[in-house]
């Protein structure tokens with residue numbers, strides 16, 4: 001049987017009285033990009049910090065390639081790279097000095113350090129700035145330096161906690177590209193509260209809410225929750241709600257004010273839209289506007305949390 005890359009077993013943690021995370025379990029068998037999605041305060045950083053050995057859990061176990069992080073921390077940590085929410089950079093060092101310092105901390109043999117630093121600067125597109133003080137780098141390049149320290153020792157898996165937080169749109173795209181590139185050689189776990197981020201990058205997703213895992217599965221399965229299930233309509237000739245609810249596929253309808261309605265539907269959206277448009281024409285409701293409402297992250301959390309309880 002093949003050894004899992006990471007195994008998290010019934011992890012629970014409380015900082016004081018309340019549980020920040022409760023009974024979180026998962027196992028990674030294959031390489032890829034795995035997304036940990038949750039709203040602010042859901043418990044993502046707590047899980048990431050425990051998995052990297054930065055925080056000691058109240059209960060449960062973490063195994064890295066079969067090594068228990070508590071009992072064999074050196075063997076386990078050798079295989080982990082970590083970029084915490086705030087990149088652990090040293091503002092007064094140049095990029096090259098900082099990465100050399102990180103290489104020493106990671107116990108890379110002395111003779112191999114210059115080439116390890118050179119390679120990681122090339123991979124993270126930092127070579128050009130190697131003599132620049134980190135405090136003088138832009139946000140995106142500071143983040144690259146943080147990413148470089150996470151992979152300098154060639155770990156088998158890397159954890160990025162909110163890696164695009166605070167970056168501008170261009171920097172976000174660049175950092176995402178770099179993460180994809182890193183994931184070609186190793187397993188990546190990405191923690192984020194941004195739905196588009198997991199959609200853009202991840203093959204597998206875990207969703208946590210209030211410290212509990214409410215979804216775990218491939219992105220395709222999660223996609224079904226992203227499908228919109230309601231429409232906004234504007235009808236100048238205000239039909240009574242019973243005419244709208246009588247349309248095949250419509251579950252319920254509400255008059256939201258003025259000429260506006262919201263319609264929830266349960267079947268294929270194209271068919272429902274086509275039936276509504278047809279009814280509007282046949283009954284002279286004067287359809288002025290029809291659009292699908294995006295399913296928000298809040299709705300998905302609510303739906304999945306309901307399923308779990």
Ligand SMILES: Nc1ncnc2c1ncn2[C@@H]1O[C@H](COP(=O)(O)OP(=O)(O)OP(=O)(O)O)[C@@H](O)[C@H]1O
Nearest residue numbers: 015016020038039040041042043044045046047193
């Ligand atoms: N050091 C701490 N002491 C006490 N409570 C804490 C501490 N760190 C986190 N918490 C609490 O634990 C819960 C989970 O926090 P955590 O930081 O893991 O969430 P998160 O999903 O990473 O959120 P964010 O994206 O805002 O960092 C929250 O209720 C938070 O207030």
